[in-house]
Amino acid sequence: MAALFSKLATKAFPKSLWVYHCNSGACNGCDIEILNVLTPYYDIERFGMKLVGSPRHADVMLLSGAVTRPTLPLVKRAFEAIPSPKLVFGIGSCAAGGGCWFDTYNVMGGGATAVPVDYLIPGCPPRPEAIIYGVALALGLVDKKAAPIELKQVEFPIDAYLRNKAWEERNVIYRLIKD
Amino acid sequence: MWLTSKIKQIVLALKPGTVTLKYPFEPRPAPKDFRGQPVWDHTKCIGCGGCANHCPARTILMRDLCQDIRVLLYDGARCTYCGRCADLCPEKAIVMSSEYELATGDRNDVTQSIELFMLTCNRCGRCYDMEIKNVIDKLDLRGYRYDSLETRTVLRRTTDRMAPEILDETGTFHRPEKIGG
Amino acid sequence: MPYITPIINVVLFLLLAPLFEGVLRKLTAKVQSRQGPPLTQPYYDLLKLLGKESLNSAGTWPFKFAPLLAFATILTVAAVIPFGGRAGIFAGRMDAILVIYLLTLGGVAVLIGALAGRNTFGLIGASREMATMIMVEPLLAMTLILGAVKIKSLTLVAAMPSAGGASYGFSTVLMLVVYLLALQAFVARQPFDIAEAEVELLEGPFIEYSGPNYALFKYAMMLKQMFYAWLFVSVFLPVLRTGIYPLDIVLQLLAMLVVFLLIGLVGSTNPRMRIDQAVRYYAVLIVVGLLAVGLGVQGI
Numbered sequence: 001m002a003a004l005f006s007k008l009a010t011k012a013f014p015k016s017l018w019v020y021h022c023n024s025g026a027c028n029g030c031d032i033e034i035l036n037v038l039t040p041y042y043d044i045e046r047f048g049m050k051l052v053g054s055p056r057h058a059d060v061m062l063l064s065g066a067v068t069r070p071t072l073p074l075v076k077r078a079f080e081a082i083p084s085p086k087l088v089f090g091i092g093s094c095a096a097g098g099g100c101w102f103d104t105y106n107v108m109g110g111g112a113t114a115v116p117v118d119y120l121i122p123g124c125p126p127r128p129e130a131i132i133y134g135v136a137l138a139l140g141l142v143d144k145k146a147a148p149i150e151l152k153q154v155e156f157p158i159d160a161y162l163r164n165k166a167w168e169e170r171n172v173i174y175r176l177i178k179d
Numbered sequence: 180m181w182l183t184s185k186i187k188q189i190v191l192a193l194k195p196g197t198v199t200l201k202y203p204f205e206p207r208p209a210p211k212d213f214r215g216q217p218v219w220d221h222t223k224c225i226g227c228g229g230c231a232n233h234c235p236a237r238t239i240l241m242r243d244l245c246q247d248i249r250v251l252l253y254d255g256a257r258c259t260y261c262g263r264c265a266d267l268c269p270e271k272a273i274v275m276s277s278e279y280e281l282a283t284g285d286r287n288d289v290t291q292s293i294e295l296f297m298l299t300c301n302r303c304g305r306c307y308d309m310e311i312k313n314v315i316d317k318l319d320l321r322g323y324r325y326d327s328l329e330t331r332t333v334l335r336r337t338t339d340r341m342a343p344e345i346l347d348e349t350g351t352f353h354r355p356e357k358i359g360g
Numbered sequence: 361m362p363y364i365t366p367i368i369n370v371v372l373f374l375l376l377a378p379l380f381e382g383v384l385r386k387l388t389a390k391v392q393s394r395q396g397p398p399l400t401q402p403y404y405d406l407l408k409l410l411g412k413e414s415l416n417s418a419g420t421w422p423f424k425f426a427p428l429l430a431f432a433t434i435l436t437v438a439a440v441i442p443f444g445g446r447a448g449i450f451a452g453r454m455d456a457i458l459v460i461y462l463l464t465l466g467g468v469a470v471l472i473g474a475l476a477g478r479n480t481f482g483l484i485g486a487s488r489e490m491a492t493m494i495m496v497e498p499l500l501a502m503t504l505i506l507g508a509v510k511i512k513s514l515t516l517v518a519a520m521p522s523a524g525g526a527s528y529g530f531s532t533v534l535m536l537v538v539y540l541l542a543l544q545a546f547v548a549r550q551p552f553d554i555a556e557a558e559v560e561l562l563e564g565p566f567i568e569y570s571g572p573n574y575a576l577f578k579y580a581m582m583l584k585q586m587f588y589a590w591l592f593v594s595v596f597l598p599v600l601r602t603g604i605y606p607l608d609i610v611l612q613l614l615a616m617l618v619v620f621l622l623i624g625l626v627g628s629t630n631p632r633m634r635i636d637q638a639v640r641y642y643a644v645l646i647v648v649g650l651l652a653v654g655l656g657v658q659g660i
Contacts, residue, residue: 009411016404040394043199048397048404056415056570059408083412083570093236097256097286100236103332110256121282122289124259127209129202134282136203146283149291151221153301188629192391199395 013059013085014139016048020058020082024075024114025107026065029125030092034062042128047139055081063111066094066101075114087118089134096120209277214260216278219253219293223272226251226295228324230264230273237333239264240326247298249324254331255281255289270301365448366439373438376613377582378402380589380620384549387624402582409575426473427569427576433466434583442516443590444608455514456504463500466580467493470555473577474565485564489555491635492545495642499542502649503595506535509657528598531655536596538649542642543619546588548581549627554635589619 023031037044038051052058055078067075079088088111093099095111097120102109111117121134136142200207209215226249231239236257242250265273281289299305326333382399389396437459440450467489474486508514545552555564566577593615633641 005407005410008407012404012407013411016401016408040198040392041200042202043389043394043396045389045397046199046395048401054567056568057566057574059412081415083415085412093257093259097254098236099257100259102236102257119282119284120256120286122256122258123279123281124261127279129207130279130282132202133280137282142203144283144288145278146281146288148287148289151219151292152294153221153224153296185626185629189391189625192393192629195393197390197395198393 016050017059017087017139018050018052018057019060019062020052020055020078021062021064022055022075022078024063024065024071024095024111025068026092026094030064030094033125033128033131034064034091036128037131042132044132044135047135049135055079056083058082059085060087060089061115062089062091063095063115063117064091066098066107067109067111067114068106069108072108072114075111079115087138088115089138090117090120091131091134092126093122093124096122099124209279213277213279214262214275216255216260216276216281216289217253217258217262217264217273218276218278219251219291220272220274221293221295223270223301224251224268224293224295225270225272225301226297227269229267229269231324231326231333233263233267235259235261235263240328240331240333241324242326242328243297243324247296249295249297250328251293251295252326252328252331253291254286255291256286258289363449365443366450369441369443369448370435370439372443372609373435373583373586377579377586378406380586380616381582383617383620384585384624384627387621388628391625391628402578406575406579409578410572412571414571414573420476422472422476423568424573426469426476427573427580429472430466430469430580431576431583433462433469434580434587437462437587438583440516441587441590442594444605444612454516456501456508456516457514459516460497460501460504463584464493464497466584467497470565470577473569477565477568479568481567482565485555485567488635489565491639492548492552492555495639495646496542496545498646499538499642499649500546502646502653503535503539503591506531506653506656507595509653510659529656529659531652532596534648534652534655538645538652539592539596540622542645543588543592543623544626544630545638545642547585547623549623551627551630551633552638553632554638585620585623586616589616589623592619 021031021034036042049060055061059082061079061082063075065071079086090096090111094101095117097110097112098107099110101107108114111120119134119138121131123130126134133142137144226241228241231241231251236259238254238256238258240252240254242252244250260275262275265275283289379399379402381402382397385401386396386399439448440454440459442448470489471486474482474489505514544550548555566574569577590612593612597615
């Protein structure tokens with residue numbers, strides 16, 4: 001009986017995630033975009049997510065803002081107050097890696113210095129569609145689009161050498177005069 | 180009397196119907212001139228390092244592996260999509276694409292890296308003589324750039340930013356007395 | 361037959377209470393012009409809460425005991441009431457005073473939980489919940505006693521139908537109006553969800569609860585909503601009694617759905633009242649309710 005309930009609970013978990021919003025020193029741009037996501041236009045309640053006021057009721061912590069020195073222990077305490085299983089979304093470039101201020105005097109870095117961030121949603125601020133895309137990625141509704149890109153200009157200077165030679169062959173009259 | 184106003188309120192609220200966008204299931208393109216993720220074109224980049232010098236979040240890092248090869252690493256986690264690198268690039272190799280669906284679980288998924296071959300000119304393909312000073316070397320640092328790609332930070336050395344003659348000039352610099360003078 | 365009725369009552373209440381709550385949430389979403397969660401969303405909510413770890417942050421036994429007490433009292437009430445007009449084995453022996461007592465005990469369980477949590481927001485939420493209970497319990501008592509004074513008997517089976525059935529007089533109509541105006545506070549929705557004020561108090565009395573304890577509290581709240589909707593249908597709508605037991609149940613459920621639509625519409629278009637405004641509002645309603653009971657004694 002307990003096994004049946006635990007299986008049902010695991011299946012019900014992605015369908016009803018409750019969200020707690022924690023602002024650790026943000027400029028409020030990402031907070032306004034999070035508020036936009038809760039409006040009727042980009043409704044997030046159709047996925048079952050609800051905004052709750054207490055971290056004890058929540059499953060997901062939405063972290064916005066670069067973690068500053070005074071808010072570092074508070075973010076850690078709020079994270080510990082969330083009962084497991086839990087997730088952390090880092091919203092915006094500041095939570096992802098510290099933004100422009102990653103090495104300034106009052107900032108510890110991104111969200112990863114305080115809590116283990118599971119999904120990061122870069123942007124400054126991220127569009128509400130980007131936040132919904134991140135949530136849908138966590139729920140498994142869409143595939144991941146970002147992938148590392150590696151490019152190389154030339155392996156060997158063979159292309160340049162051949163181009164050089166072709167140029168010289170086109171201008172062959174100059175070579176004759178020089179000779 | 181408040182009852183009729185409440186009924187009017189309900190009728191007014193139900194008139195637009197449902198306005199929710201079906202976003203993850205239907206694509207929603209970004210508006211024109213939207214600044215999404217910057218994309219480098221490796222056929223145009225000359226490796227001048229202008230973007231790396233001016234990035235406010237110091238997200239673009241450059242390192243000279245040897246005399247021939249320079250590596251440019253765009254570590255996109257801190258990028259604020261300001262567009263300064265695209266404005267600055269002399270060869271217009273950086274384009275701010277309209278890609279905003281960048282959520283991921285791993286920081287390395289938003290990086291772009293280019294290996295640049297520095298001994299030949301990117302437009303005509305001939306080797307240029309490193310002995311004779313060309314424009315790129317006049318702009319750039321003395322010595323090599325060696326940002327730390329492992330810890331993703333810029334290691335700055337402030338002494339070798341200016342040539343010594345320019346450094347000497349700063350001692351005798353006078354502000355012009357009138358505008359245009 | 362009388363032995364099965366309590367079991368049918370409990371099963372129906374347990375299965376259908378989250379569905380009615382889902383109807384409320386969907387209706388609120390539609391009034392706000394958005395799509396809203398699916399109708400079965402509260403089932404997923406309760407299942408998910410059962411799967412979380414339970415952090416006993418207060419470390420005292422009343423903290424763990426309070427949700428069980430709230431859940432148990434409301435289930436007892438569900439077992440006792442004559443759902444569908446058919447009295448179970450208990451309904452002939454239990455009377456209206458017991459129902460009032462059990463519902464008050466449920467409210468006290470919420471208070472115990474809030475005070476055991478040792479959180480300041482919980483304390484404020486507990487004091488507001490106490491004020492709401494004091495305002496609202498007399499109206500519940502008057503609704504149940506209205507039928508009792510007409511037929512001079514306090515048992516549930518006699519008191520509830522007779523308020524409507526035998527003599528549907530002016531006093532019943534007055535009590536109907538009073539009940540409708542007080543319904544929003546019974547089910548703890550806007551404009552009277554003062555105790556559980558979401559934005560002001562971070563969910564008030566339940567702030568320290570997590571996991572299965574919170575699931576029990578939420579379930580108790582949903583069952584209470586369903587009970588109050590049933591109370592309205594059973595006392596004030598005597599026409600829905602055909603005598604066939606399954607048909608009675610279906611008719612009563614449909615009528616409860618209409619009452620829930622009304623609750624949803626009023627709840628989503630009104631702001632929240634302050635505690636002193638609410639107390640003044642309820643003082644007027646208590647006086648009118650007493651007037652209705654007095655008229656009922658005279659037989660009007």
